[in-house]
Amino acid sequence: MGSLQYLIVVFKYGSRQPWVMVSDSSAPDERHLIELRREFHRYPEPAWREFRTTARIVEELERIGVDEIHVGPDAIEPTARLGVPDEDERSQWFDRAQSRTDRSDVLEALEGGNTGAVAVVNRGEGPTVGLRVDIDALPIEESTDGSHPPAREGFRSEIDGTMHACGHDAHITFGLGTLETVLESDFSGTFKVFFQPAEEVLGGGKPMAAGPHVEDVDALLGVHIGLGHPTGEVVAGVDEALAFSKLHVEFEGESAHAGLAPNQGRNAVQALVAAAGNMYAIPRHGEGNTRVNLGNLRSDNASNVVADRASADAEVRGETTAQMEYMRESAVRVLNSAAEMHDCTVETSLVGQAPREDGDEDVVDLVAAIADGSEAVSSTVRRGSLGASEDFTHLLQAVKAGGGTGAFVGIGTDHPTGHHTSTFDVDEESLSIGVDVLSRAVLELLE
Amino acid sequence: MGSLQYLIVVFKYGSRQPWVMVSDSSAPDERHLIELRREFHRYPEPAWREFRTTARIVEELERIGVDEIHVGPDAIEPTARLGVPDEDERSQWFDRAQSRTDRSDVLEALEGGNTGAVAVVNRGEGPTVGLRVDIDALPIEESTDGSHPPAREGFRSEIDGTMHACGHDAHITFGLGTLETVLESDFSGTFKVFFQPAEEVLGGGKPMAAGPHVEDVDALLGVHIGLGHPTGEVVAGVDEALAFSKLHVEFEGESAHAGLAPNQGRNAVQALVAAAGNMYAIPRHGEGNTRVNLGNLRSDNASNVVADRASADAEVRGETTAQMEYMRESAVRVLNSAAEMHDCTVETSLVGQAPREDGDEDVVDLVAAIADGSEAVSSTVRRGSLGASEDFTHLLQAVKAGGGTGAFVGIGTDHPTGHHTSTFDVDEESLSIGVDVLSRAVLELLE
Amino acid sequence: MGSLQYLIVVFKYGSRQPWVMVSDSSAPDERHLIELRREFHRYPEPAWREFRTTARIVEELERIGVDEIHVGPDAIEPTARLGVPDEDERSQWFDRAQSRTDRSDVLEALEGGNTGAVAVVNRGEGPTVGLRVDIDALPIEESTDGSHPPAREGFRSEIDGTMHACGHDAHITFGLGTLETVLESDFSGTFKVFFQPAEEVLGGGKPMAAGPHVEDVDALLGVHIGLGHPTGEVVAGVDEALAFSKLHVEFEGESAHAGLAPNQGRNAVQALVAAAGNMYAIPRHGEGNTRVNLGNLRSDNASNVVADRASADAEVRGETTAQMEYMRESAVRVLNSAAEMHDCTVETSLVGQAPREDGDEDVVDLVAAIADGSEAVSSTVRRGSLGASEDFTHLLQAVKAGGGTGAFVGIGTDHPTGHHTSTFDVDEESLSIGVDVLSRAVLELLE
Amino acid sequence: MGSLQYLIVVFKYGSRQPWVMVSDSSAPDERHLIELRREFHRYPEPAWREFRTTARIVEELERIGVDEIHVGPDAIEPTARLGVPDEDERSQWFDRAQSRTDRSDVLEALEGGNTGAVAVVNRGEGPTVGLRVDIDALPIEESTDGSHPPAREGFRSEIDGTMHACGHDAHITFGLGTLETVLESDFSGTFKVFFQPAEEVLGGGKPMAAGPHVEDVDALLGVHIGLGHPTGEVVAGVDEALAFSKLHVEFEGESAHAGLAPNQGRNAVQALVAAAGNMYAIPRHGEGNTRVNLGNLRSDNASNVVADRASADAEVRGETTAQMEYMRESAVRVLNSAAEMHDCTVETSLVGQAPREDGDEDVVDLVAAIADGSEAVSSTVRRGSLGASEDFTHLLQAVKAGGGTGAFVGIGTDHPTGHHTSTFDVDEESLSIGVDVLSRAVLELLE
Secondary structure (H helix, E strand, O other): OOOOOEEEEEEOOOOOOEEEEEEOOOOOOHHHHHHHHHHHHHOOOEOOOOHHHHHHHHHHHHHHOOOEEEEHHHOOOHHHOOOOOOHHHHHHHHHHHHOOOOOHHHHHHOOOOOOOEEEEEEEOOOOEEEEEEEOOEEOOOOOOOOOOHHHHHOOOOOOOOOEOOOOHHHHHHHHHHHHHHHHOOOOOEEEEEEEEOOOOOOOOHHHHHOOOOOOOOOEEEEEEEOOOOOOOEEEEEEEOOOEEEEEEEEEEOEOOEOOOOHHHOEOHHHHHHHHHHHHHOOOOEOOEOEEEEEEEEEOOOOOOEOOOEEEEEEEEEEOOHHHHHHHHHHHHHHHHHHHHHOOOEEEEEEEEEEOOOOOOHHHHHHHHHHHHOOOOOOEEEEEEEOOOOOOHHHHHHHHHHOOOEEEEEEEOOOOOOOOOOOOOOOOOHHHHHHHHHHHHHHHHHHO | OOOOOEEEEEEOOOOOOEEEEEEOOOOOOHHHHHHHHHHHHHOOOEOOOOHHHHHHHHHHHHHHOOOEEEEHHHOOOHHHOOOOOOHHHHHHHHHHHHOOOOOHHHHHHHOOOOOOEEEEEEEOOOOEEEEEEEOOEEOOOOOOOOOOHHHHHOOOOOOOOOEOOOOHHHHHHHHHHHHHHHHOOOOOEEEEEEEEOOOOOOOOHHHHHHOOOOOOOOEEEEEEEOOOOOOOEEEEEEEOOOEEEEEEEEEEOEOOEOOOOHHHOEOHHHHHHHHHHHHHOOOOOOOOOEEEEEEEEEOOOOOOEOOOEEEEEEEEEEOOHHHHHHHHHHHHHHHHHHHHHOOOEEEEEEEEEEOOOOOOHHHHHHHHHHHHOOOOOOEEEEEEEOOOOOOHHHHHHHHHHOOOEEEEEEEOOOOOOOOOOOOOOOOOHHHHHHHHHHHHHHHHHHO | OOOOOEEEEEEOOOOOOEEEEEEOOOOOOHHHHHHHHHHHHHOOOEOOOOHHHHHHHHHHHHHHOOOEEEEHHHOOOHHHOOOOOOHHHHHHHHHHHHOOOOOHHHHHHOOOOOOOEEEEEEEOOOOEEEEEEEOOEEOOOOOOOOOOHHHHHOOOOOOOOOEOOOOHHHHHHHHHHHHHHHHOOOOOEEEEEEEEOOOOOOOOHHHHHHOOOOOOOOEEEEEEEOOOOOOOEEEEEEEOOOEEEEEEEEEEOEOOEOOOOHHHOEOHHHHHHHHHHHHHOOOOEOOEOEEEEEEEEEOOOOOOEOOOEEEEEEEEEEOOHHHHHHHHHHHHHHHHHHHHHOOOEEEEEEEEEEOOOOOOHHHHHHHHHHHHHOOOOOEEEEEEEOOOOOOHHHHHHHHHHOOOEEEEEEEOOOOOOOOOOOOOOOOOHHHHHHHHHHHHHHHHHOO | OOOOOEEEEEEOOOOOOEEEEEEOOOOOOHHHHHHHHHHHHHOOOEOOOOHHHHHHHHHHHHHHOOOEEEEHHHOOOHHHOOOOOOHHHHHHHHHHHHOOOOOHHHHHHOOOOOOOEEEEEEEOOOOEEEEEEEOOEEOOOOOOOOOOHHHHHOOOOOOOOOEOOOOHHHHHHHHHHHHHHHHOOOOOEEEEEEEEOOOOOOOOHHHHHOOOOOOOOOEEEEEEEOOOOOOOEEEEEEEOOOEEEEEEEEEEOEOOEOOOOHHHOEOHHHHHHHHHHHHHOOOOEOOEOEEEEEEEEEOOOOOOEOOOEEEEEEEEEEOOHHHHHHHHHHHHHHHHHHHHHOOOEEEEEEEEEEOOOOOOHHHHHHHHHHHHOOOOOOEEEEEEEOOOOOOHHHHHHHHHHOOOEEEEEEEOOOOOOOOOOOOOOOOOHHHHHHHHHHHHHHHHHHO
């Protein structure tokens, strides 16, 4: 595709004055990147329900032209999935997706919630380089405020209560844009793009890492937009993701009338409460910082009935995988004994997980050098700290286990409010910056 | 209305053989009682939403012919109501009622959820006698099993998730039937029937007691069906209702990312958990048995967010009002300090309440004598223990404060499963037994 | 022994004016009763350490002249003892006793802490009647205040930190006085007096009940002074002793530096704290009032060390033995699971116990009739409620199991302050009242 | 003093073979250092009770000859002391000290527990350099095992239950030895040695920093022996001491009989237990690792009494002073609200404290260079991490506040078991190594 010029009008944050941008970049041009991002923004789908999203990615991959497109169980290992919603919930999103795509062939392959895709381009002998982007959205109601660009510009989420509030719409765009750009160059080797589902619940990294396409990767890049870095800044290695486990917890006791015979009940609320209080009190780890939190507490019985059921989600983190595992083992012990304490039972299921895995020095150096040499990049940070968790670490761990290398790259963007808020948005100028840095890094790694 | 004969077919529990009953009683005949009960059973409405129920009661009162019918703020003191649902919830039930009654005049009087009614018959000089029946239903999904008579006979609840599972449909029938029967006799004095809303949440007794019609009552009867007593058994005085208070509790803290900055949050889940654990641990009272229980726990934040909100219902009881108040004061102290402990705030609102108030010896004697003398009654229990709570005690307390007297009468009925279960049902033969005993007792108290 | 007259000067409470009493009763005269009580008051010994006390009782029994005196394993079943202190503690008291009695023969029989005695008088055919009195003192420092009669009159405790603050000095006196009085009458049958150790820890009732002398008793009386009843009042049956169990609890974890490696510890304080919080929260029993309390908490580690040991005493009670056992089983479950919760272990040992066992109607009637007929008794209460716990119930239970009967008699006394306080004292006038009522009751039961 | 040769026999750990050392160093010769250390080892005194220790230090200072010796309120600011024991305790140690020294003049100056000393040498114009050593011992019973050198060699602690188990005996020796060595050289400026009391409770650093001698110091060295580093290793800067606060906590409620009237009590055990459980659960800090621990729990009431008193020590730490203060403020909030929760009161007193304060780069460089250049030093570590807490940081903070600089130097020693154990011991060869490194560093800083 030749070089074209488009006139793109973008509103900068904090100003109602349009910013006029003249695009002169090569394909994929900025306009297409922005269009893609906005389209994905309009149709957000949460973890393991990215049906329309995956179908749309497949269409773009077909347009771009790649050697292999893998979806469903060909892309991920279904049995390794964590945090998969129940069938009712999945069906609802599946049905909705059917009304929004013609690609029922793709949807069929995704049935049961095996969302996500892997694109592969083979160009003969050479290293195998991978780029992982995540594709799921969040259960957040997007702002309708006129100062929120998606609302003002007409690409606000069309699905009530769901929103791309963490920038995964931009990540998909990075994946497609980088692929298209890399394909315009000559290289020898293999390039794979991993469109990973269910990152927000830290449930998709493990099945993708366990799938058939990660193990042979020699160098893997991941990418995240924003994270407090402004447009034009690039972080060569975003590290120190906290190792993470999330448990869904269901206590079961026995109900009884709270006035007539409280002693005949087995109180699931008391069990939950004892567990929660003591989980926060798991001893700190001498070697690093840990985390524990509970959310989503539920107990449906009226107060005149001793509760026979109570549930919650609990998550633990650690600076290292070992510290997180110390927390998880302690948490499970607390949960089990709290159930026993109040004569109840508890079922604990792992619904999300990510290890700690930092980027390699050589890859970070390579990305930092590219960023330093890029005109679009105004500032390069060599190493950054994520602080939160990311299941890219599952893929990076698998790659390293196979002798490979990798890093998690941050692409700065001015974002008016924090990630996971109803007014989160990205500066679309950063889309082409990301594609530029990532595609150069991929090409260099392919050498 | 003259005495008629009807052939009524009733299925007894435990048998699919119809039981053929030839009615020869005077008005209200048994068939009408059964029809009334079944009609109310089909349209259950929960606390402060008894719109259609009240309208239908008014229609029956008009048919029977009474001197005064009071509804809305003329029947109860609106400001004393407890446990009133929010406007959205009330509107939904108000609209549903509009489609099921022509009496929009009545509905208008009930707006804002001032449900319930008081019927008054004046027959010159003499004492004022009252009968209180409660009219609200429960948030329970009624069984569809063929062995459940309402399902089999076609009068199962027509409102999903709501059910007369405690016999208040029979109580309304007792009220109307007793009124009609009493009116067939000559008496001098005043007879009032109180159709009280919101007993299940113990929220309607206080406003009805505070209303304009209770204070001058000289003798008050309340009535409850079942309670484990078989058909044909009557309990002259059901006493020892536990004094009761119910609190709705909302903790508010501040959210923060559970991975990045847990210290920046103020954790409402920790506050709730500390409160719950310590509320169960409020010291036992040396002078009598107390109760405490929590239900309906809710915290919506995902586990990766420090919860900024958490809520629950909490109830306390005591063998005496003073013991219950000791528990409530302790509970409120625990709630407030648990909030402070985790730097949160808490709002506590009283949503249900009932004191302890036992029946008077003289009235119990009178009812016991009537039961002993009744052919329909096979067994009389002089004093029974409720064990649970009842806000009839508010009315009885008000009557006693004015120098009056009263008792809470139990009318036995074979019930296949316990109160507040999805297969609760009453033996309809007990309807006429109840009307018989109550109307005789009222007439005797009027002398 | 003939009737003598003594002039005894007693100071009444609230007055520094001596009250002059002219004694004209038959043996044992009041003066001797007062002297006995004062002597025992001066040498208080706590549970399982009543060495000098037992020796002195034996001396008195020898003076009175009985057929059999049983001490040591001949009096109680050593293996059933609860709450026995360790050998160091026992030796200390044993040595002290040796310096205060010449009866090393008796002391030898008590070695290992098998304190207490049983006196038996056989007078041919007839029923076997028993009287049980308890003999141990409390770990309370007696007041030195001049308004406290024992301090003023010179019979204050001579053993620092130990005091007869519950009236067991009077109880021993009742036992000896009643025995002496009964022996002055003719009767046919057997009379036994049980001088039971370790009542304050509820540890002596069980071994005495399991010993060789209780099973064949046909009628058993127990006695307690005071309990809020004034001098001259007698309670024929003090009932409703709460069933009781006391556990000593030792948590063991593993220490670690609280700064360097808290995760390497297993925190016994956390285990204790989780257990304590949840033991108070054991659900109330629907059928009766229960109790739970913890005391004597200990954890010796400095705060910069994760505690490897923590201990406490925990007690539970119930209106019935079954309710108490519900509490104990729940408490043990909580203790075990709290230990597991914090990766610790716990050892739980039963150190005190008493069932609920009320007096029989016939014996209560008999005692009430005697009290009514006694000039010394100004007021008779038929049934009283103890509220606290008593291990007399172990003996009564054993007697009933063998077909016998019994009651626990209360002898009123003006006591200036409550039982178990440093200024507790009895009105010595009540000593002869008690002996009078008890000896008459014993004689009547022997008929 | 000229250079002498001594033959010193030392037993190395793990060997009963004597190690023969020929000393050829200048004064203070190694023999004297070892003698000093052994003498201080024999008379350990805990925090604020270092009476004999201070008197002995003064004697040595007089022998060495310094310009000023400050003790008592001339050395420290008495009002800033933390963790001072009560007068009974202090008197006991004061009296013991009187029997072990002739220097009643010194003891008098220390009355009230104002222990510690400051030595000052003025040599004209020039910088002021300080060396701080700590002098208190621990409440640990020293091992009597023959394999424990102090027991074998006859210098085991002569004070039961107290032991120099952290090496402060060596620290005092470092202070005296360094002073004597420095004085043998020519220098211009001022040299001060701070003999600080009460480091083990982190109670002496603050009053010494607040005293009159620290503020004008230009360069301050602290020193610690051992910490896991072997003999011959020197750590130029031991940093990352956790900021620390320790609270003594006393809950007061009201006692009541646990059987008769638990509701009339105000349960201090419940308050303590609620506080403890929730203190461990104070949210982790997002920016660094924190600590919390409780020890020394006490509640004396028997289990049949609702506890009116309960006490504990609680400590918190943080990687930064701000994080520690977050923990302390949270802990105090939890303590206050737990008291209120159970209707009790709580008194919280600060009994120990230390901020975080790391060494300066330039001083660390200087010490590292000296260590590298020393023949006695086999290994130099530039920066080490303490992990635990140290109140040297108070002095360093004060020096820095005045524009000065400083570092905390680690002198390795083979120690057979960990610090704070009953068999802790130091390799006495390290005494002269420490004096060598410290005196060279002091002299260089004086230039």
